[in-house]
Amino acid sequence: YEEMIHWGEKAALQGYAQAQYNVGRCYEQGKGKEKDFEKAMHWYMLAAQQGRPDAAYKLGQFYEHGLGVEEDIEKAEEWYKKAAEEDTGDDAEIGNTNIDINFDKCPDRKNAGFR
Numbered sequence: 001y002e003e004m005i006h007w008g009e010k011a012a013l014q015g016y017a018q019a020q021y022n023v024g025r026c027y028e029q030g031k032g033k034e035k036d037f038e039k040a041m042h043w044y045m046l047a048a049q050q051g052r053p054d055a056a057y058k059l060g061q062f063y064e065h066g067l068g069v070e071e072d073i074e075k076a077e078e079w080y081k082k083a084a085e086e087d088t089g090d091d092a093e094i095g096n097t098n099i100d101i102n103f104d105k106c107p108d109r110k111n112a113g114f115r
Helices: 002-013 017-029 037-048 053-065 073-086
Strands: none
Touching (some): 002 017, 017 037, 037 053
């Protein structure tokens, strides 16, 4: 993982969204780097700002569960919606399915499919 992280971080620092997402995953999972949710969130945020729905989905999870950030269900919903709007069905992280979230019908997160 060390060499992959080395080159991945170089690409991420140059603004490549896929590399930013991958570096975020390494920090989230503790692969090649010490697990660090705050750093993972940083890299996911950069990738999401470039339109990566998988990164936006990860940010939704982080806000929903308070990983590296204070739990904030409203922000989680915003990021999940952004992921759904940007999802083309091609992203493995989202499971090759278009996310269809209707929070108006499920205002209670227990009924909105959150775990």
